[in-house]
Each structure stands twice: as structure tokens, then as C-alpha cells.
Amino acid sequence: MEYYLNFNLVWRHSARLWWGLALSIELAAISILIGCVIGFALAVVYGGKSVILRKLVTAYVEFVRNVPLLLLIYLVFYGIPSAGGFAYGATESFVATLSLYAGAYLVEVFRAGLDAVPKGARDAAKAIGLTPWGQLAHVRFPIMLRIVLPSLSNAFISLFKDTSLASVIAVPELTYGANWIKTNTFRAVEVWMIVGPLYLVTGYVILVALRGLEQLLIRDRRR
Amino acid sequence: MSDTFAFVVGTLPFLWQGLLMTLFVSLIVVICSLLLGLLVGVAFAYASWWLTLPLRAASDILRGTPLLVVIFSIYYLLPFVGFNLQPLPAFLLALTLFKTAHVGEIARGAIQSIAKGQTDAGKAIGLTFPQRLLYVIFPQAVRRFLPPWINSVTDAVKGSSLISLVGVVDLMLAAQQVIGRTYEPLPIYLLAAAMYFVINYCLSVLSRRLEARYAYIRE
Numbered sequence: 001m002e003y004y005l006n007f008n009l010v011w012r013h014s015a016r017l018w019w020g021l022a023l024s025i026e027l028a029a030i031s032i033l034i035g036c037v038i039g040f041a042l043a044v045v046y047g048g049k050s051v052i053l054r055k056l057v058t059a060y061v062e063f064v065r066n067v068p069l070l071l072l073i074y075l076v077f078y079g080i081p082s083a084g085g086f087a088y089g090a091t092e093s094f095v096a097t098l099s100l101y102a103g104a105y106l107v108e109v110f111r112a113g114l115d116a117v118p119k120g121a122r123d124a125a126k127a128i129g130l131t132p133w134g135q136l137a138h139v140r141f142p143i144m145l146r147i148v149l150p151s152l153s154n155a156f157i158s159l160f161k162d163t164s165l166a167s168v169i170a171v172p173e174l175t176y177g178a179n180w181i182k183t184n185t186f187r188a189v190e191v192w193m194i195v196g197p198l199y200l201v202t203g204y205v206i207l208v209a210l211r212g213l214e215q216l217l218i219r220d221r222r223r
Numbered sequence: 224m225s226d227t228f229a230f231v232v233g234t235l236p237f238l239w240q241g242l243l244m245t246l247f248v249s250l251i252v253v254i255c256s257l258l259l260g261l262l263v264g265v266a267f268a269y270a271s272w273w274l275t276l277p278l279r280a281a282s283d284i285l286r287g288t289p290l291l292v293v294i295f296s297i298y299y300l301l302p303f304v305g306f307n308l309q310p311l312p313a314f315l316l317a318l319t320l321f322k323t324a325h326v327g328e329i330a331r332g333a334i335q336s337i338a339k340g341q342t343d344a345g346k347a348i349g350l351t352f353p354q355r356l357l358y359v360i361f362p363q364a365v366r367r368f369l370p371p372w373i374n375s376v377t378d379a380v381k382g383s384s385l386i387s388l389v390g391v392v393d394l395m396l397a398a399q400q401v402i403g404r405t406y407e408p409l410p411i412y413l414l415a416a417a418m419y420f421v422i423n424y425c426l427s428v429l430s431r432r433l434e435a436r437y438a439y440i441r442e
Binding site for chain 1: 287292293299303382416
């Protein structure tokens with residue numbers, strides 16, 4: 001059986017791919033922002049004195065890290081509203097899931113970052129009489145930020161790839177667009193020939209851009 | 224409350240088959256990707272760069288593309304180049320290739336972390352290349368290899384849940400089928416989550432034990 005490639009049909013619907021790609025990046029960006037807030041807050045809580053809070057953070061991190069993301073997506077989108085008697089849109093639900101997922105991974109990143117702040121800097125902050133919050137806001141946080149920047153970039157790329165799973169609850173991102181075109185035009189081969197490289201190239205461009213941004217931020221600080 | 228409990232227990236036989244499929248898929252993928260990944264790692268560490276260029280390209284492409292896209296691409300592109308595979312073998316191939324790329328990187332890192340002097344010493348006492356690998360490099364590299372590799376095993380177990388999207392009844396799809404009949408999403412998803420959690424938590428405890436066991440070695 002001969003198969004002739006025909007990209008015309010894919011081209012005609014390519015808007016779904018471009019908008020899908022834009023949504024994928026947007027989903028990853030929003031999720032990493034919320035994830036950073038969750039991750040940093042929990043890292044500070046984990047470094048605090050309360051043993052119970054520390055155990056709760058550990059439970060959250062271990063649960064999220066040891067369960068497939070696909071299951072978490074279904075759990076948040078179908079499971080929780082069914083018990084609570086409410087509903088929310090697929091996109092909101094996915095952003096919530098991916099943020100919680102990112103948060104669990106970023107707790108570890110921020111914890112390691114806070115631990116890596118030199119002891120001398122922490123002692124100096126104490127010595128000039130900063131309050132515990134002042135020490136955190138003016139000394140530990142800015143130093144930590146520079147340490148964790150590369151990890152944050154990696155996390156962003158990784159989240160960008162994870163957005164492909166949003167297609168299972170019909171969030172119109174890139175993989176969903178690809179599936180739509182495949183279902184409606186039967187041009188499966190052509191679509192996946194395009195979408196794979198699209199993810200690859202976008203991921204690479206984001207990586208290069210973020211590495212550049214890291215350099216800029218670090219140089220700016222050292223001046 | 225006891226109703227919910229009885230209901231959840233009643234669904235266990237249906238989930239059991241799915242759990243077995245998840246374990247089967249994970250096991251096949253983990254074993255195949257371990258063997259292939261070690262070969263790839265040795266190639267990355269020792270072969271000259273132009274020999275490993277195709278491998279390097281394949282590894283970077285696989286690691287730079289979402290797993291779901293790798294699966295769909297392989298599933299739909301294989302028939303195009305003349306291989307017609309059922310969903311299960313196609314998925315096993317896709318996940319194995321994906322994991323091989325990751326295991327290859329872990330193995331390369333572990334091998335390259337061994338000091339150059341060890342190789343020189345092996346050469347000096349007349350060991351051949353396979354002997355050097357087997358008696359000198361691998362025994363030392365294994366402690367660098369094991370903890371990240373076990374993490375990648377938990378990733379493989381989690382990744383195996385994507386097989387539900389090509390229609391193979393694993394734990395994920397079994398849970399959804401039960402939900403399709405009973406319209407009780409929350410308890411069933413939580414039960415499935417608990418099963419995945421138990422498998423992966425045991426693995427991560429094992430990984431931490433191993434890390435602690437090798438922590439005394441300092442170079």
C-alpha cells in the first residue's frame with residue numbers, strides 16, 4: 001500500500017497548532033509562577049520549627065512525586081468536583097494541577113537553595129539586627145534566587161513538555177490541536193511529523209533564552 | 224462511610240488486572256532500557272564523538288520531546304515506514320526508547336565520574352577493555368548510578384500510565400472503566416493513586432537507603 005504525504009490539510013488547520021503552542025507556553029508559565037510561590041512558601045515552612053508542618057509538607061511532596069501526573073489531572077478535573085458538587089473549566093483545572101505538581105518539585109529546589117546560602121551571609125544578616133523576615137527577604141531570598149535560577153529554567157522546560165498531557169481533558173494546547181487535526185483530516189503521519197519537532201525546537205529556544213536571562217540577571221547582581 | 228469502603232473493596236478485582244498490566248509494562252521497560260541504556264552510556268563515555276553522533280542526536284530528541292508526543296509519533300509513524308504494531312508493543316517500544324535515553328545519560332555520568340587514574344591503572348596491569356569495565360569501572364560507578372536510576376524507574380512506572388491513552392487496560396484505564404460504570408470518580412482515583420504511591424514510595428525509600436549506604440565513601 002502506498003501512502004502519499006499531504007501537508008495541505010495540516011497547513012489549512014495550522015492555526016490550531018500555533019495557538020496550541022502559545023497556550024502550552026502560557027500554561028507552563030502560569031504554572032511555574034504559582035508553583036514557585038507554593039514551593040518557596042513550603043520550603044520556608046519546612047525550614048521552620050514545627051514538626052507537624054514539616055511532616056505535612058513531606059506528605060504533599062511525596063504524594064505528588066509518586067503518582068503519575070495523568071492521574072493527578074484526572075483526580076483534580078473529575079474526582080474533586082464530583083465530591084464537592086461544583087465544576088470548573090478544563091484549563092483552570094489543569095493550571096491548578098500543574099501548579100501543585102510544580103510546587104511539589106520546587107519545594108526541594110528552594111529547600112536546597114536556602115540551605116546553600118553561605119553561613120557567613122546568614123550570620124551577617126543576624127549581626128546587623130535584621131528581623132527573621134528581614135533576613136529572609138533581604139539576604140537569604142536574593143542569594144537563593146541566584147543559586148536556583150538554572151533549576152527553575154529546567155523546571156520550566158519540563159513543565160512545558162508536561163503540558164502535552166492537558167490534551168486528555170480537552171485543553172486546546174498543542175497536543176490537543178494535533179489530535180484534533182488527526183481525527184478530522186486523518187493525516188496522522190503528517191501531523192506528528194510536525195508536532196514532535198515543534199516541541200523540540202520550542203523547548204530548545206526557551207532553554208537558550210532562559211540561559212541568556214540567567215547570565216543577564218547574575219551579571220546585573222554582581223556589578 | 225462503610226458503604227464507600229465496601230464499594231471500594233468491591234472494585235478491587237477489576238483494578239487488579241490493570242495493576243498487573245502496569246507492573247508488566249514497567250518491568251519490561253525497566254529491564255530493556257537498563258540493558259540498552261548501559262550500552263549507550265558506555266558508547267557515550269568511550270566512543271569518539273563522530274561515532275556516537277547519531278546516538279547523541281536520538282538521545283537529545285527523545286529527551287527534548289514530551290513522552291506523550293514520542294508515544295503518538297511512534298504509534299502513527301511506524302506504519303508509515305512499514306511496521307504495523309499493536310498498541311502494546313508500540314507503546315513498549317516508545318517508552319523503552321524514551322527511558323533508554325535517560326538511562327544512557329545516567330550511565331555516562333556515572334562512568335565519567337570515575338577518576339582517569341583508575342583506567343590507567345587497569346591498563347598498566349594488562350586488563351583488556353571489557354575487563355577494565357567489568358572489574359574496575361563498573362563496581363565503582365554503580366554507586367553513582369543506582370540512586371538516579373531508581374528515580375528513573377519510578378518515572379517509568381508513572382510513564383506507564385500513558386499506555387491507557389492508546390487503549391491498553393492498565394491500572395489507569397481500569398480505574399477509568401470502573402468509574403465509567405459506577406460514576407464514583409473520587410474514591411476510585413484515590414485508590415489508584417494509593418496503588419501507584421505504594422509502588423513508587425517503596426522504590427524511593429530503596430533509593431534513599433542505597434544513597435545512605437554509599438554515603439561513607441569519599442574521594
